[in-house]
Structure formats: structure tokens, C-alpha cells
Amino acid sequence: MRSHFHRFVFCAGIIILLLTNCNLPASENPAAPTRSPGPAINPTVDITLSPPPEHRIGIRVVDGVSEFYNRITGEKFVPRGAALWRWKNWPPGQQSVIDIIFNTRIGQLDSALAELPKMHADGFNVVRLWFNACWGGAPGCLDRPEGGLDRAFLENMAQFMRVAKENDIYVILTMDSLPDLGGYQNLVNPYRGRFEGFNLEFMTQGGIDAQTRYQTDLIRGLMEVGAPMDTILAYQLKEEAYFEEQLPPLSSSSGEVTPANGQTYDLADPAQRRALMEDSWVYYIDQVSGPIKALDPTALVTMGFFVQQEPNPVLVGDPRLVYMHKVLYESALDFVSLSSYPGFDITMEQQAENFDIIGYHQKPLVIGEFGAERHNYPDVQTAAMVLQAWQVESCKFGVDGWQVWTWDGGGDVHDAFWEAVEGDGAIRRALSPALNPDPCVPGAEMNNYPNLAYGKPVKTSAVAGELFVGGQAVDLSQTTQWNAGNGPPQWIEIDLQKPSTIDTIRLFVAQEPEGPTVHRVLGKGESGNYKLLHEFNGVTHEGEVLEYTSPQPWEDIRFVRIVTTRSPSWVSWHEIQVIGVSHTTAATPPTGQFTGTWQGLDPDDGSSMNITLEQTGDTLTGTFNDTYSGSIPPPGYEGTGSGTVLSPATAQMTFHLSRHDGNTLELRVTLTLSDQNSTLTITTGTLDNPWVMKRQ
Secondary structure, eight states: OOOBTBGGGTTTSBTTBBSOEEOOOOOSSOOOOSSOOOOEEOTTSOOOOOOOOOOSEEEEEETTEEEEEETTTOOBOOOEEEEOOEEEESSTTSSOEEEOSSOTTTOOHHHHHTTHHHHHHTTOOEEEEESOOOOTTOSSOSBOTTSSEEHHHHHHHHHHHHHHHHTTOEEEEEOOSOOSSTTOHHHHGGGBTTBOHHHHHHHSHHHHHHHHHHHHHHHHHHHHTTOOGGGEEEEESOSSBOEETTSTTTTOSSSEEOOTTSOOEETTOHHHHHHHHHHHHHHHHHHHHHHHHHHSTTOOEEEEEEOOSTTTTOSTTOSEEOOOHHHHHHSOOSEEEEEOOTTSSSOHHHHHHHHTOTTOOSSOEEEEEEOOBTTTSSSHHHHHHHHHHHHHHHGGGTEEEEEESOSOOEESOEESBOOTTSTTTHHHHHHOTTTOSOTTSOOHHHHTOSBTTTTOOEEESOOSSTTSOGGGGGSSOSSOOEEOSSOSSEEEEEEEEEEEEEEEEEEEEOOSSOEEEEEEEEEEOSSSOOEEEEEEEEEEOTTOEEEEEEEEEEEEEEEEEEEEEEOSSOOEEEEEEEEEGGGSGGGOOOTTSSOEEEEEEOTTTOOEEEEEEEEETTEEEEEEEEEOSTTOSSOOOEEEEEEEEEETTEEEEEEEEEOTTSOEEEEEEEEEEETTTTEEEEEOTTOSSOEEEEEO
């Protein structure tokens, strides 16, 4: 899910899953299950089953390069699709989530099935599903207290697979942790204490045995209920695999450990610590893949990983460790799934270096998760362009398939990432195989994007370090930044690469503390001297957007330089946008789009939030208050705010709030409209989860 790469946010992040989730109230009247709970599929009973049909998608090597292909037609197959889920908070009112697509008590199978024809119409051919994201004592899960798997749950999975097959869509069945019930934890319990977390699953024979039994029980169960097994593209052993440095045995810096492969490793030796992890994955994959292939001989097996932390520094200090080399070159995986998200510190090329896939052709590579976080990209059109560009860029590094995170965000919980169908469906169109048959060629979203500065070459007066290079100011992400590492005077120059007619400059401030600043915007053609285009002079603060549109467009501008001559902080910009003149008229926001009263619940503490907004042109003002439910004192914050409308569906505001006890809060937020302007999503760097509010 989401580490989403920063999905460190799925209550971590996928999954964590690495995704930041919004904790909305549970439905009072959940959809009725498609089937009632049924008897268990008993793993101890030897049931004679017909051999599964040959899977339609296989892997072959052509001119030394591995690729997917259709075994029936012989044509190359490019897996392009999306993750699909229906999340629900469980226990109700808590932040943890479960996926209820196949749930036999509170399921939303019909809702998920309705999306498959839409995917098919767009040309998508793969859907990624979590079949076991059910825990915490939730009812209607796949695993049963009595042991084994629930037949009715498996029948729901089989029904989904039938409809997917009717729509020419293949299914990736993925998972994270082992289930709470079903008897699988009994196999790993003897190893607890010496091993914990994912280290327990990947390094011990108990973890191997539990995963093997779980996967083979699933396959037998699906076969027993008549599921069309040939519509399965792959069994994914883990959505995002990692070792946990803060847990045993890796939490020890000395001593020896002997994992399931029987070899002994010295924890005091960095090289042997890494070998312990890499060798354990190779052994784990080999041991689990064998029994799967014995039951389903032509099935594909994969496992997912988010980016490792070197050689380009990223996720610094995160205790989840990933090392890819032996997985790529020595494991039994048929293909490798990567979670690769734009907007988090490093480029696609740097991620490819960290994944160790530069020049790699041995196994097909799939970006099993990529998405655009709302806080990074303030509108869905920008998100769509970024994702299309990320997909195109990844082709240079041998990526063979893509599944976007996420399709529609169904269920009670909304995610921190833009959804493919959201707004006017910009992401859906940008990634659609029907509209963009070649995933490696720029489409309309890239070719017509109005910000001429995006991805262009940059020069700077200074750089604070390798995480703050000039390119971070033209990557569209509002969580990255160029930082000079010193105070003024400093400058950053963007090469538009050809003479252009521009009329708007938009600067996203990165500044701490706030205070008086002077920023001079200069421009010139391919030669000659710089001329002053505009000067911003005033008090500015972190998160503010400075924008100027000239009444007379500037012509023949190739180089744009921002010179800061006064600032109380080191000179830095989150983002610099240079808008071409032919694109500015359509971006003018209609008056009143945001006007109205909005209500919702704070996903973190359950308080009731109310916002009243008034839009006049591109100016937005409003009031905010929240009150706790029940009798928990004190009452919440209240105050006023103002800001700017950036597009018909996006605005930024700063609220100045206070509480009865004297506490004050300055809240800078991004507001996004969706669902025909009936839903307002609010995000900010200080929120764990986005606020989702409804128009009253």
C-alpha cells in the first residue's frame, strides 16, 4: 500500500500500510454480505481436485530480456491497472483499517464488482487485491477461529475473479501480515522473543511454514469453490517486504544468529548482517514458492518491496530495511514488484539506483504501487501529469508494468493519495491504455501541462546538501525543496530550454521563521541581459504561495532567475512554477466554487469540524471551529482564515485558531474539491490523516 514510498503512512504506510488514512465513522448500515459465513476449508483434509488450468499469462525471454506474454495469443503482455479496496475502520472509531471487499458480514463485493467494467473500458488489464486485510477481531474474515479458511469468503473471491475474467482483467492476490486466526500463528509462536515482526516471518522455519500453509490453503480453497484460477496473474507473498532493524534479532549489535537456512551470521559484522537479511529472503521465497508451484504449476509468484535507503539517501532513520540484490539475481520469484512513489526526496533514476535495477533484465519488473499524495500535489490535474511522467520515466529502467495507488478509494476510509477516478478522472485518463497505448510515450497530460518549469534544468547559487538540490524546486512536490543552506543573497535559475511566452510566476515559500523578504524575478532570452519581471516585497511565511500574473505577457523568455536579497531564513523554495501564456485563461477559478458550509469529523480525535468559506474571485476567506463529541473538555479550536484559489478545484488557506485556555494554532492547509464539488478534502503537513468534509 501505500509507503505508499511514503506510504509510511497506511497507518504508517501501506499498510502500514504506508499510507495515511482518514478515520471516518463506521457506517450504521453496512452493505449486506453477498453470502453468509460458511464452513471452513480444512487444510488437514486431503481433497482430490482437478488440476488448475494453465495460467494465461507467463514469462519468456526475448533477446536476453524477460517479459510477460499471453500463452494463448503469444503476444507480449503489459500489466497495467490499479489497486482496489474497500477500507473500514476496525474496531469502529479506531484508526486501524480492514479491507471488506470479500467480508462475509460487512462486505462490499457488489461495489467493487461495479468498477471492473469501468477498468476494462479504459483498457486496464490488472487489479491488485488484498485478500487477507482483516484483523483485530473483525467479523467475516477469511481466517476462522476453528482453523482453516472460510468457504463463503472464498466464494466471494471466486465471484470477483469470474467478473474480472469477463472483463479481461487479471488479478494479483497480495497480502501483508499472517492472519490472526486459522492456526497459522501457532507455527511462528515458538520463535517469538528471539525473532519479532517481519523478522519472525522471514527468518524462521515457523514463518516459512505458516506462509506456505496459508498460501496453499488459499489455492486449494479457491480451486474447491470453482474459482477461475487462470485469471490470477500472480500470488504476491508480501505487498511490501522489509526487515525491522529495531526488533530481534536485528536490534542486537553483537552475538550470532542462525535463521531458517541453517547458516550462522555475526550481528557485529555489517556485511554479515546484510547477508543475513538477503539470504533469508532468498531461502524464504524458494521454500514458499515450491509448494505453490506444486499445486498450481503455471502460476507466477512475486513479492513487493519499497525503495532501499542507499546509495541515494532516502527514508533516513526508518528502521525498515530493504536489500534487493540477491532477491533480483538469486531468488525464485518470477517477477519483482516495486513500490515507487514520486514526490519524496529522490528522482526516478535515483530510485532505480537504490532498487539496484540499472541495466537489469533477468526478471520482469513491475511498479506495483505508485501514486500522488495530495499534500505533494495540490490538484488532480498536476497529480495526473506527474504519474504519467513517472510511468514514462520508469520505462528507461526496464519496468514492465504499473498498478496505480489507487483506483477509487471506496469504503468508509479515504486515503492521502489522489484516486484514479477522482474529480474529472484525470489520473484514470492519463494512465489509460485505451487512450495511451504506449506507456513509455508522453500523452496529453504531459504534452499540454501549463507549468513550463517542471523538470527543466536548474542552476543555483548554493545547495545545502544532496537532498536539497535545485531540481527539488521544479519537481511539483510541495514536500521537497531547494535550500541554499545560507541566507541572502541567493538565486535559483530555471532553463525553459526554448524561448517561451509566459505571464505567470508562482512561488511556493519554504521559510522558517516568517518575516520580511524581497524576491526579484528576472528573465532573459537565449542571450543578452536579465530584465526585472516582478519583485515580491513583504512579510512571507512557510507554505505561502506568491503569485503574479502580468497584464502583458513576457515574450521570448528562456531563463527565469529568482534572486532573494532579503530573508530571515536560509533561502529556499518548495516549488517554482512558470506558466505559459496559452494555459492561463482556463485556469481562472469560477467565483463561488468553494463558497458554503462544510462539516466533517476529525479522523484522529472524532471531534466535529465546521468550516464556512466565502470565495470572491481567487480570494478565499472563512471561519473554522471544532467541538469534541461527548463530554471531553475543553472545546476545540476556532478562528478565521484566508487564502488563494489556485484552480477550480484547489485552494490554499491559513487559519489562525485559538482555544479557550489560551492555546493558539496557525494551520496552513490545502483544500481540494471533488464529487461535483460536494466533498472538500483538507490536507496539511501537520495532519496525520486528511479531513474529508461534506457540503451542507
